[in-house]
Amino acid sequence: MKYLYFPGCSLKNYAKRYEETAVAVAKALGIELIELKRWNCCGAVSGLAEDSVFHHIAAVRDLVRAQEQLDEADSNKLVTVCSMCYRVLASVNNRLKHNPEDLDTINEFMSPEEYNGGIEVVHLLQIIKDDIGFDRIAEFTKKDLSNIKVAPYYGCVLVRPKETAIDDPNEPTILEELIKSTGATAVENPLRTECCGSYNVVTNRELVKHRILNLLKPIMRENIDFLISVCPLCTFNLEFGIKANKKELHGREIPVLYFTEFLALAFGLDDKLEKEVLQAVNI
Numbered sequence: 001m002k003y004l005y006f007p008g009c010s011l012k013n014y015a016k017r018y019e020e021t022a023v024a025v026a027k028a029l030g031i032e033l034i035e036l037k038r039w040n041c042c043g044a045v046s047g048l049a050e051d052s053v054f055h056h057i058a059a060v061r062d063l064v065r066a067q068e069q070l071d072e073a074d075s076n077k078l079v080t081v082c083s084m085c086y087r088v089l090a091s092v093n094n095r096l097k098h099n100p101e102d103l104d105t106i107n108e109f110m111s112p113e114e115y116n117g118g119i120e121v122v123h124l125l126q127i128i129k130d131d132i133g134f135d136r137i138a139e140f141t142k143k144d145l146s147n148i149k150v151a152p153y154y155g156c157v158l159v160r161p162k163e164t165a166i167d168d169p170n171e172p173t174i175l176e177e178l179i180k181s182t183g184a185t186a187v188e189n190p191l192r193t194e195c196c197g198s199y200n201v202v203t204n205r206e207l208v209k210h211r212i213l214n215l216l217k218p219i220m221r222e223n224i225d226f227l228i229s230v231c232p233l234c235t236f237n238l239e240f241g242i243k244a245n246k247k248e249l250h251g252r253e254i255p256v257l258y259f260t261e262f263l264a265l266a267f268g269l270d271d272k273l274e275k276e277v278l279q280a281v282n283i
Contacts, residue, residue, distance in 0.1 A: 005033035008085035011022035015232035021260035046266040059092040083231040087157035090121040090164040142268035182266040191249035196237040212241020226250040
């Protein structure tokens with residue numbers, strides 16, 4: 001299956017390992033991710049003011065680029081991996097599809113380019129669940145992970161707001177299902193959808209340090225092997241917080257892996273990706 005793919009800024013910079021493993025895992029599953037030829041930053045956040053659509057221009061330009069390349073894919077789905085990018089693109093797309101006046105306004109501004117609302121924004125997790133099926137993940141799993149305990153962390157934006165949530169906002173299970181499909185144990189994480197501190201890490205690292213410690217406390221007694229994340233910013237904050245709280249965590253430096261790195265481990269990919277993952281979790 002061929003899908004159009006929006007990488008976003010983070011995956012081309014400090015989250016390169018997220019993209020590398022996403023592409024490798026997708027290929028192993030028979031998925032070809034076709035990167036948009038002329039993508040730009042999605043805008044990082046989506047404006048919520050009802051009387052303004054101009055904060056959405058960056059995201060709409062990416063939707064137009066996907067529209068231009070539809071003939072290269074097998075569906076109208078635009079796949080994202082970064083949860084922030086997913087939230088922005090999906091929210092903007094949802095607004096324009098349900099508000100024709102907003103769509104007309106932004107198309108008038110962008111003329112001669114126009115968006116027709118025909119793109120569906122999805123996260124790679126949705127593709128794996130709905131188009132591949134978690135039951136098939138076991139077929140691709142080559143590593144014995146039966147003794148591995150994994151705590152999922154969703155963060156805020158992948159399951160909020162409910163209009164674009166990829167799972168139940170209050171009790172999501174998609175990451176737990178993914179973990180279990182590989183034979184590993186999914187540890188219950190009661191704070192898995194709480195905010196990591198977000199961009200406060202730029203201006204108030206002490207706040208983020210305490211935030212991460214509070215997020216980790218409920219799962220520390222489980223002696224987890226690692227956390228899995230779906231967001232570059234969440235991963236950055238988790239890694240920062242774990243190091244900053246080393247004393248409080250009794251010296252434990254819990255590895256944080258993107259869900260694609262976790263699958264790279266499970267699939268036993270025979271390149272540098274596997275070696276990096278194996279080293280990270282000391283298996």
